[in-house]
Each structure stands twice: as structure tokens, then as C-alpha cells.
Amino acid sequence: MKPDPDYLKQLLTTFQSAPNPTTDIQELKDAGLPFDDPRFEFHMMQLKDDGFVECAGERPITDQTGIGLSKSADGHLEWSVIPLRLTATGNKFAEVMGNNEVLRTLKKGLVGASISVMYDVAIAKFKTELAKHTGLQL
Secondary structure, three states: OOOOHHHHHHHHHHHHOOOOOOEOHHHHHHOOOOOOOHHHHHHHHHHHHOOOEEEOOOOOOOOOOOOOEEEOOOOOEEEOOOOEEEOHHHHHHHHHHOOHHHHHHHHHHOOOOOHHHHHHHHHHHHHHHHHHHHOOOO
């Protein structure tokens, strides 16, 4: 499976628009991101691996991933409802993913790229767009 820019934007935006500083898999599910979707597992693991999402409280002893996911030897998944949050970098990523030009660039040339590469390109494109519209060079 490869990262999907549209799904990634939806996931990050849902985290960022949560009514509290943390959210959980049940709130994400209620917002249209069911945790039994393989895309959810994949993107959440990638976001956690790259430091964009983290647990914001105590983790159950069975949590093998740091985000409430446990996987048995036969492939059975079990999610625990624990508080999750976007890190500061995750919030920055969510912010730039809200820019239509950034998303268009990722969808046009980077479908299947790693999330960390998407982040780097998204930040660079956002800075370029900002400079173009404001004259500020960042």
C-alpha cells in the first residue's frame, strides 16, 4: 500500500478539526474514517512512524504501536480507544495540506511517495505559494 494524498489530507484535517486537543479512533470513525479500513491502519502507522501523531496519555499494555493498535500473529487487529494528538509537526503538515496548490502538487507528481517526502514537498510548495502571494521569502 502506498500513501494517498487525499486520504492523508482527510485524516490530518479530521485530527486538526477535533473539538479538543486530543481525539481518538472512535471520534475519527464518527467523522468518516473507520478504523477497520486498511488505509486507516496504514496511514496512522506511517504518521506515527514519522512523528506526526502520538499517544497523548497512558497506553494499554497490549499496545504494540504507540497509537493503540495491537496485532496478533494471525493478523487480527485490535484498536484501543486512547487519546491521540497531532504533534507540532503534524499540525504544520495538516495546515499545509489544506492548501489546494499543495494538494494538487502532491496528487500530480508524488502519488505513492512516502509521507515524509510528501511533507517535505508540501512545506516547500506552501512556502513558494506564500512568497508568490505575499512577497515574503521563508
